[in-house]
Amino acid sequence: AQSVSQHNHHVILSEAASLELGCNYSYGGTVNLFWYVQYPGQHLQLLLKYFSGDPLVKGIKGFEAEFIKSKFSFNLRKPSVQWSDTAEYFCAVNDGSNYQLIWGAGTKLIIKP
Amino acid sequence: DAGVTQSPTHLIKTRGQQVTLRCSPKSGHDTVSWYQQALGQGPQFIFQYYEEEERQRGNFPDRFSGHQFPNYSSELNVNALLLGDSALYLCASSLPSGVSSYNEQFFGPGTRLTVL
Numbered sequence: 001a002q003s004v005s006q007h008n009h010h011v012i013l014s015e016a017a018s019l020e021l022g023c024n025y026s027y028g029g030t031v032n033l034f035w036y037v038q039y040p041g042q043h044l045q046l047l048l049k050y051f052s053g054d055p056l057v058k059g060i061k062g063f064e065a066e067f068i069k070s071k072f073s074f075n076l077r078k079p080s081v082q083w084s085d086t087a088e089y090f091c092a093v094n095d096g097s098n099y100q101l102i103w104g105a106g107t108k109l110i111i112k113p
Numbered sequence: 114d115a116g117v118t119q120s121p122t123h124l125i126k127t128r129g130q131q132v133t134l135r136c137s138p139k140s141g142h143d144t145v146s147w148y149q150q151a152l153g154q155g156p157q158f159i160f161q162y163y164e165e166e167e168r169q170r171g172n173f174p175d176r177f178s179g180h181q182f183p184n185y186s187s188e189l190n191v192n193a194l195l196l197g198d199s200a201l202y203l204c205a206s207s208l209p210s211g212v213s214s215y216n217e218q219f220f221g222p223g224t225r226l227t228v229l
Binding site: 102 | 217
């Protein structure tokens with residue numbers, strides 16, 4: 001069965017620090033990849049997505065992610081975090097053959113002002 | 114434009130009871146998916162409805178059933194509730210199939226179900 005692993009359950013950073021959140025998936029074929037974010041008290045919302053093409057994708061609020069097929073990874077990055085980035089971040093994968101999204105367990109990011 | 118709405122916000126039930134959760138999709142969306150999110154975990158796919166039929170189902174028992182109405186709104190029903198059914202239940206809607214390879218899902222605020 002497919003699975004998605006997010007390596008860090010909790011991350012604490014200071015403002016202006018660089019961020020990288022890891023995401024690995026188990027499926028070897030064509031994949032559609034997503035990062036969703038949930039800010040405190042708000043709904044899950046899409047941060048960025050990868051379907052095909054340039055493996056470096058840019059999302060909202062200065063976030064980007066790189067798809068590395070050989071490593072089955074889709075890590076999320078931001079060069080300089082802000083206090084407002086405090087949220088929970090979820091990686092999700094669809095294998096292209098069905099309608100199911102498989103989710104990681106999430107990473108809670110806390111930014112210290 | 115209203116986004117995805119869910120009702121009720123919170124619900125407390127006892128073991129063995131039945132519950133119905135409701136979801137109205139974002140305007141223009143015809144596909145509704147339901148997820149269960151236990152504390153400290155990511156969402157788990159329950160099923161997806163399209164054209165009033167269950168299009169795909171995740172690894173959930175038959176106690177979990179659903180329905181989609183002609184106006185695309187949807188219900189999730191859970192029978193014979195267990196303590197382990199306590200979770201946040203999320204509804205997500207998406208654009209009509211075929212618009213893109215995989216359509217972005219828009220999420221509602223969820224219904225927090227507590228089973229005592």
